[in-house]
Amino acid sequence: MPTASYDLHLHTCWSYDATAEPEAHFRRARELGVHTIAITEHHNIDSWEEVAAVAGDYPEVRVVRAAELTVTTSVGNVDLLCYGLPVEPPSALAAVLTEYHDWQRRAGSTLSAGLQALGCDFSDDARRKLLQTYRPERSIAFQGVTHVKNGVLRGYLIEQGWAADEDDYHRLMKQVREQVTPPPYPAVDRVTSAVHEAGGLVAIAHPPQYFLNDDRARMDRLREECALDGIECAHPNVDASLTSLYREYCRTHSLVSTAGSDCHDTTQLEERFAQHGGPAEWLDEFLERIIQR
Ligand SMILES: [Zn+2]
Incomplete structure (x- = not known):
């Protein structure tokens, strides 16, 4: 696949499940001649200061x-890419971002409580130590003792002997959910209205899992419920035939089409940075829409 001139879906170590330093994205962009990027942290904008400094x-x-x-919708949790946010979030968006910070710590402490109820000694302190194995201290200091990246948690539980293997890990997690109720993600309406009020655009991320590939009723429902301005038509999880179908759908409903590699670490940066297949014209439409808002 040819390298695109842009990548609108990237994570740094300010996302709970990513390890790339902000500058790594810029270095890779320079190497490959990529001229536009978007850093799309999970649940926060905490990397902005560092990103601006490196930029x-x-x-x-x-x-x-x-x-x-990530928001709660009538069909479950959905990841929304929110673009073109202002440097200083207005009060509604600031409140939503505070809610996400709380959510991350609550999700973490609920996990600890659930495992402890099953006799596994996974205290908040043990969770902090596990986070320290892959997250920089500055992210933990700022965000607190959050939830843990899936693969890291799985490895740890197997290493501790609390789960025998991957299947057993899923069984254990199911038992955890019977002990404790994880906090729900913030509601879709509050999040999308705060993003729109701040002048941002909302695009649904890696849509096959939410659209059940190409279920029109589901697409229409989520387009309305999530007040979508766009769809991530090109992403490693979207195959080429779905990319064209989503692009057609965007044209029908005047939505922007976005594309991104969803890189989380340096290996992915080497392997798939800007390798999404989205054409240059999508970016022009996208940037125009951001400026209009
Ligand atoms: Zn992502």
Whole structure:
């Protein structure tokens, strides 16, 4: 696949499940001649200061301020890419972002409580130590003792002997959910209205899992319920035939089409940065829409 000139879905170590340093994205963009990127942290905008500081050394790389916010909808949890956010979030968006910070710590402490109820000694302190194995201290200091990346948690539980293997890990997690109720993600309406009020665009991320590939009724329902401005038509989890189908759907409903690699670490940066297959014209439409809002 040819390298695109942009990548609108990237994570840094300010996302609970990612390890790439902000500058790694800029270095890779420079190497590959990628001129526009969006850093879309899970549930926060905490990397913005560092990203802005690094961006000064890479004037040829434009950065779109963004975040990937997971919301509760009538059909379950959905990841929404929110683009074109202002440097200073207005009060409604600031409140939503505070809610996500709380959510991350509550999700973590609920996990600890659930495992402890099953006799596994996974205290908040043990969770902090596990986070310290892959997250920089500055992210933990700022965000607190959050939930843990799936693969890291699985490895740890197997290593502790609390789960025998991957299947057993899923069984254990099911038991955890019988002990404790994880906090729900913030409600879709509150999040999308705060993003829109702040002048941002909302695009549904890696849509096959939410659209049941190409279920029109589901697409219409989520387009309305999530007040979508766009769809991530190209992503490693979207095959080429779905990409064209989603692009057609965007044209029918005047939505923007976005594309991103969803890189979380340096290996992925090497392997798939800007390798999404989205054409350059999508970016022009996208940038125009951001400026209009
Ligand atoms: Zn993502």
